[in-house]
Amino acid sequence: MLIEREAPGGQAGTSSRIENYLGFPSGLSGGDLARRAVVQARRFGVELLAPQEVCSVHVEGPYRKLTLADGSEITCHAMIVAVGLTYRQLEVPGAAPLGGAGVYYGASITEALSCENQTVLTVGAGNSAGQAALYLARYAAKVIMLVRGSSLAARMSHYLVERIEQTPNIEVRLNAEVDAVLGDDHVEAVVVRARDGATETVSAAALFIFTGAEPCAGWLAGVVKLDAHGFVLTGPQVTEGGKRPKTWDVDREPFLLESSVPGIFVVGDVRSGSVKRVASAVGEGSIAVQFVHQHLERLK
Ligand SMILES: Cc1cc2nc3c(=O)[nH]c(=O)nc-3n(C[C@H](O)[C@H](O)[C@H](O)COP(=O)(O)OP(=O)(O)OC[C@H]3O[C@@H](n4cnc5c(N)ncnc54)[C@H](O)[C@@H]3O)c2cc1C
Structure with a gap:
């Protein structure tokens, strides 16, 4: 018996593209992988209890x-x-009320399409943030990556850092954090704070958070x-x-x-x-x- 509180697939199910799983040389979406896994498990006689x-x-x-x-x-x-x-929640004014309305903790095709030709921001400097920025850059006009530390390479795989550097519509802002998220019923802007305390309000359609x-x-x-x-x-x-x-x-x-x-x-x-x-x-x-x-x- 398999017990799942949401839908089978877990984090992998939210991934837009999994490139490094054996047997899928061109990669596949996490949703596709999860669907295949459920079909296979059922064929082997697994009883699925979800959502539970x-x-x-x-x-x-x-x-x-x-x-x-x-x-x-x-x-x-x-x-x-x-x-x-x-995922760890971002504790700044505006982030919780706008959750799901421009503030996201994963970047699936639905969110990516909703940001087409607009500016979006990502928070975080791990591989999840890097993968998401590259994916979003295919749809958004501009992706601004906010990185609290002073280097992108400290926590991110080298191949992702290289690909980000080669992507013209990704801007990396080091020593930068989110101060607040603004918007009535959807994200309209994000207040960004630099290490010296200076703040800037950046108009944006969405904020994607990958902070652990x-x-x-x-x-x-x-x-x-x-x-x-x-x-x-x-x-x-x-x-x-x-x-x-x-x-x-x-x-x-x-x-x-x-x-x-x-x-x-x-x-x-x-x-x-x-x-x-x-x-x-x-x-x-x-x-x-x-x-x-x-x-x-x-x-x-
Ligand atoms: C955006 C993103 C992209 C990624 N891309 C890649 C990639 O390209 N390649 C790669 O190898 N890895 C990737 N990863 C990492 C990979 O998805 C995870 O390492 C993997 O999913 C871990 O699987 P898991 O079963 O341990 O946990 P999870 O995937 O976290 O699944 C846990 C499941 O348990 C359920 N659950 C939790 N608590 C309970 C409870 N009390 N009762 C019932 N159910 C419960 C949850 O709902 C969830 O479905 C990515 C992760 C993310 C977030």
Whole structure:
């Protein structure tokens, strides 16, 4: 059974183009990849429960009991947690009220088309911001990238920096932040603040925010071990100085992708130290399934 609180696809589903996933040499949209994955999962007999949120889990002997948002419970012997990340919100005046009305936390085709031949801004200096700026530049008249630090290359892949430099309608503003978002029922302008405190009001149709993300692991706190940033620890990370955690009640070492509770496996972006890529999340999922089989085998 697969439980999903929104629609299957996660972050990948919001990506306009995934270029680095094996088997798709010309790339494909995240929506297309998600649709294919759902069809394939159903063909293999997966029961899909969506939209349905998992709110908590508790452990009763060999059982892991999930409570869902509608109050129903699901009991299992093993589960794979792949709950990923949510985006950090921009806390400036105007950003929250104009959310979805010109303030966006992802750049899909719908938002890109709505900005055709207009000026838009992006916030952030990671790969998500870089990819979004390049994508938006195909539709918008001008893309202004606001970067808080003094270099684009500090956090962004070299190939993206190069492509941004070669794109004439992308302007990179270093040492710049958003001070406020202006507009009545849609974004009309963004107040940009430079490091010296000087502000400028830039007319714009949209603001795209890529300032990092929080792991969706709050509901696991107190059940499994998390790292200082709230990502879930797995495998060798859960044994301190070779000592198994107190929650460990089976006679074996934790498997590589297993949390501090036996039978709760964790993969993808929510896992501490994971590589934030589609292929990595999918690969970890495939490895975790083998560990699930081994875990169930030993319960017999
Ligand atoms: C705009 C963008 C572009 C990207 N482009 C690329 C790219 O080109 N190549 C690449 O390799 N990677 C790319 N990535 C990164 C890639 O999408 C992620 O690494 C990958 O999606 C991680 O998968 P995941 O399953 O770990 O988590 P997520 O994709 O975050 O999925 C988690 C899912 O769990 C659901 N969920 C969360 N909490 C609960 C709960 N309590 N109950 C039920 N469901 C829950 C969420 O709704 C979500 O659908 C991109 C990311 C973004 C945002």
